[in-house]
Amino acid sequence: MTKMSGAQAVIEALKRQKVEAIFGIVGGAVLPIYDVLYETPEIRHILARHEQCAAHAADGYARASGRPGVCMATSGPGATNLVTGIANAYMDSSPVIALTGQVNAFAVNSSYIIGKDAFQEADIIGITTPITKYNYQPKKASEIPRIMKEAFHIATTGRPGPVLIDLPKNVQTETAEMKFTDNVELRGYKPKTSPHPLQVKKAVELLLKAERPIILAGGGVIASNASSELLALAELLMAPVATPLMGKGCFPENHPLSLGDMGMHGTLAANKLILEADVLLAVGTRFSDRTTGKLDEFCSDAKIIHIDIDSAEIGKNVDVDVPIVADAKKTLKAIYQLLISKLQKKESSQWSKRVQEFKEQFKDEISGSEKDLKPLRLMKELRKILPNDAIVATEVGLNQMWAALYFMAYKPRTFISSGGLGTMGFGFPASIGAKVACPDRPVVDVAGDGSFIMTSQDLACSVMEKIPVTVIVLNNSVLGMVAQWQRLFYGRRYSAVDLGNVPDFVKLAEAYGAKGTRVGSLKEFSKAVKKAIKSEVTTVIDVPISPEENVFPMIPAGAGLKGMIESEGEL
Amino acid sequence: MDKKNTIIAAIVEHKPGVLYNVANMFRRRNFNIESISVGPTEQSDLARMTITVKGDEKLIEQMIKQLNKLIDVIKVSRLEPTSIVSREMALVKITTPGAKTRSDIINYADIFRARVVDVSSESLMVEITGDSNKIDAFIDLMKPFGVKEVARTGITALSRGVKSVRIEE
Numbered sequence A: 001m002t003k004m005s006g007a008q009a010v011i012e013a014l015k016r017q018k019v020e021a022i023f024g025i026v027g028g029a030v031l032p033i034y035d036v037l038y039e040t041p042e043i044r045h046i047l048a049r050h051e052q053c054a055a056h057a058a059d060g061y062a063r064a065s066g067r068p069g070v071c072m073a074t075s076g077p078g079a080t081n082l083v084t085g086i087a088n089a090y091m092d093s094s095p096v097i098a099l100t101g102q103v104n105a106f107a108v109n110s111s112y113i114i115g116k117d118a119f120q121e122a123d124i125i126g127i128t129t130p131i132t133k134y135n136y137q138p139k140k141a142s143e144i145p146r147i148m149k150e151a152f153h154i155a156t157t158g159r160p161g162p163v164l165i166d167l168p169k170n171v172q173t174e175t176a177e178m179k180f181t182d183n184v185e186l187r188g189y190k191p192k193t194s195p196h197p198l199q200v201k202k203a204v205e206l207l208l209k210a211e212r213p214i215i216l217a218g219g220g221v222i223a224s225n226a227s228s229e230l231l232a233l234a235e236l237l238m239a240p241v242a243t244p245l246m247g248k249g250c251f252p253e254n255h256p257l258s259l260g261d262m263g264m265h266g267t268l269a270a271n272k273l274i275l276e277a278d279v280l281l282a283v284g285t286r287f288s289d290r291t292t293g294k295l296d297e298f299c300s301d302a303k304i305i306h307i308d309i310d311s312a313e314i315g316k317n318v319d320v321d322v323p324i325v326a327d328a329k330k331t332l333k334a335i336y337q338l339l340i341s342k343l344q345k346k347e348s349s350q351w352s353k354r355v356q357e358f359k360e361q362f363k364d365e366i367s368g369s370e371k372d373l374k375p376l377r378l379m380k381e382l383r384k385i386l387p388n389d390a391i392v393a394t395e396v397g398l399n400q401m402w403a404a405l406y407f408m409a410y411k412p413r414t415f416i417s418s419g420g421l422g423t424m425g426f427g428f429p430a431s432i433g434a435k436v437a438c439p440d441r442p443v444v445d446v447a448g449d450g451s452f453i454m455t456s457q458d459l460a461c462s463v464m465e466k467i468p469v470t471v472i473v474l475n476n477s478v479l480g481m482v483a484q485w486q487r488l489f490y491g492r493r494y495s496a497v498d499l500g501n502v503p504d505f506v507k508l509a510e511a512y513g514a515k516g517t518r519v520g521s522l523k524e525f526s527k528a529v530k531k532a533i534k535s536e537v538t539t540v541i542d543v544p545i546s547p548e549e550n551v552f553p554m555i556p557a558g559a560g561l562k563g564m565i566e567s568e569g570e571l
Numbered sequence B: 001m002d003k004k005n006t007i008i009a010a011i012v013e014h015k016p017g018v019l020y021n022v023a024n025m026f027r028r029r030n031f032n033i034e035s036i037s038v039g040p041t042e043q044s045d046l047a048r049m050t051i052t053v054k055g056d057e058k059l060i061e062q063m064i065k066q067l068n069k070l071i072d073v074i075k076v077s078r079l080e081p082t083s084i085v086s087r088e089m090a091l092v093k094i095t096t097p098g099a100k101t102r103s104d105i106i107n108y109a110d111i112f113r114a115r116v117v118d119v120s121s122e123s124l125m126v127e128i129t130g131d132s133n134k135i136d137a138f139i140d141l142m143k144p145f146g147v148k149e150v151a152r153t154g155i156t157a158l159s160r161g162v163k164s165v166r167i168e169e
């Protein structure tokens, strides 16, 4: 037991969790914590320029490293500014710890207390209940060690997710005897990680009979570090692997069995071949509407095995034949071990030949002149330049779908994108977070001009804090994804999508002390990227592209896999 | 398809905010609650929620899974209608202009094993306990007299025999 203030206990708890960085912005209700940080060199504080960026950076840090990311904000507007970032982390199951200040929990020198609408009071507990895995508001300083320990435990175990701790100011200043322990005792929270042997057996029986198995591998494979287990199983079964956006990178996309992305803007190979599957092994994926399209057209003839650590995901969207509630890594391993004794490993099968034919048939063709800055060509070029372990984040819109379709990810945690919430403005601050987690690897944000504007003020943060990232703005001067929908489904009635040529991104970058450059050819692009990833300061590369450029294939909202369109002419 | 009432019992942490978390989850997931009753249990740090919901099998299963997912919810059970005792209590205030109506109401109350708990010159208050159908029937019967106010507790229920939703310490 040691006597200390609540604020000191918060920082002590972070140190015990080996937190190396906090992304945040100061304010009245977190002054005591910042005062402790002032004398805590072990923890680096990174001053964001908007709390949304702090939350996204913590999220990006978590996705790149697998370790929880921490963000902090003051009460009221500071806390509410975190909300988009927290919701984003929640939808994509990212372990983020959000610390917020709060007005006093009880009267200190007759000042205002919670519930009386004090200055900068916001009910952040009420606001974030539906978008956090759990949230806390300690009423006594002595609760802080336990709460902090539980918060990290909840955020990082089971299905990961954000946890918010709302700290009334008087709880930060109150001193108490603090008891730090390593034990967590939560009787209502005991995630089941080991698969039930009987369910594993049933899955194996189905897989042994399968002639055309397909694996659908989602973000859960990345969260449980199950990539090598997935690879072993896919090769044993000769089963092709399709990844919804959140799973991108969990299976090397240069592998013969990789089908690439699946879903609304999935590859032709993935979206067509999945309809032929007789057994679908879905692991760590929640069958979101963006993945499945219309449900009754989704693999209606296939038997489905669904592995997920969150039992509520099983049967939520798709009815399955073999549910397995457990950790992806353990389950894939168990299935593999049972299968290997019953199955001869083959070099190829009829099915794997069909897969190769399909992939050959639907290969992306680069056409047209080098002068046209086509997204396909740019993404292929980017892949050539970047080392395998480089991290690519995306914004939201066409840029995101082009990156997902054309930029091949080879390793888990090297592709970071806002999947569930689809948050414009996520990619840039997430790159900052990723770079803090992985300072020795290049980090690139593939951006749209509209998205980048939403959080570009954090150029100040990346410059001041010396966190160099590369932003590639695929600049079509429109809110492109929305413009595409208006072009295809609203008779080209372009409503509120024109961004003009504003701002000049080169000057914008320079105004912040970052580097800015505009490229007009593939050669210049290549040169600029090579320079940027070695630069010690953040670089914004402005790449003017056509405002008419679409992303295809596409499954229109509400349609099924069979309704996929491959070009504008089909409509 | 006819959607029957299903009764779910949840043992939860007895602390502030838990009812909010549960109610908020039902709202957010677009599940409807027919009734909910909450009270402390024989273990002082636990509370019991009896939640009555309507929905088909798949929906009920989702509700139970989503409830289980909440960290403050410790145990969730679906109470099988054939093996439980379920009760609801209601207070019904009825306007009574004359002596004749008064005695009629008291007679009906007797038949329903309900009790008169308050009398004033123009009203009677009846306390009635039973399953929800019985309470519905009684209230319907009172309507012609003039039902002024009704307060119902919502359903509470326990399974019969030794089976329980208790948390072993």
Ligand SMILES: Cc1ncc(C[n+]2csc(CCOP(=O)(O)OP(=O)(O)O)c2C)c(N)n1
Pocket (backbone or CB within 6 Å): A395, A396, A397, A398, A399, A400, A422, A423, A424, A425, A447, A448, A449, A450, A451, A452, A474, A476, A478, A479, A480, A481, A482
């Ligand atoms: C915060 C937020 N606001 C609005 C949207 C709706 N939306 C989806 S894509 C998009 C356009 C994105 O434009 P831009 O970043 O320029 O990318 P592009 O599609 O042109 O590549 C919009 C407005 C969103 N996803 N997120």
